[in-house]
Amino acid sequence: MNLEISTIWFWIILGVTGIISGVVGYLFGKVNAGSDSDNSFQINLLEIENAKLKADLDTCKKRLSAAKPSKENVIDPPVPISKLAPTFHANEAKTAFGKSIKENDLKIVEGIGPKIEELFHKFDIKTWKALSETSADTCQEVLNSGGKRYRIHDPASWPMQAKMAYEGHWKQLAEWQEKHRAGKY
Incomplete structure (x- = not known):
């Protein structure tokens, strides 16, 4: 049950x-x-x-x-003053860096010394504007042309730094370089 x-x-x-x-x-x-x-x-x-x-x-x-x-009826407008090349102000650069700066001195870019500057001059990169318009890959090719001892440098920020110098952003460039001393990010 x-x-x-x-x-x-x-x-x-x-x-x-x-x-x-x-x-x-x-x-x-x-x-x-x-x-x-x-x-x-x-x-x-x-x-x-x-x-x-x-x-x-x-x-x-x-x-x-x-x-x-x-x-046919369009006339090219005049180039605005803001599009013209910036003027180099040595006093502003000196104030920001605490030393005299020559116009288009590539050595102002953190990581570029006299020998590397010579390499860039051989590639007809002699101004901040020219360096600012150069790709990081091209900068690396310039370094590679100098041999093994130059290949250790990292040129990734060099065009950006050159642009700041070309445009006269001295204070910002000095501050950026202080934060990234010796190419360390």
């Missing part, structure tokens, strides 16, 4: 668990189905908005192409 009662309770518990699982599964399905319809509604709204924006863009492009003057 005990075995029969245990078996009955087993089947009752199993049945109740199945019913509860079914109800919970149904409820989860209902909740997820509602969010799918919300997502598809939002996607539709975004697609409509995207179509409107594309139409606006096409309208703007048409207006722009209609408003463009022909190349």
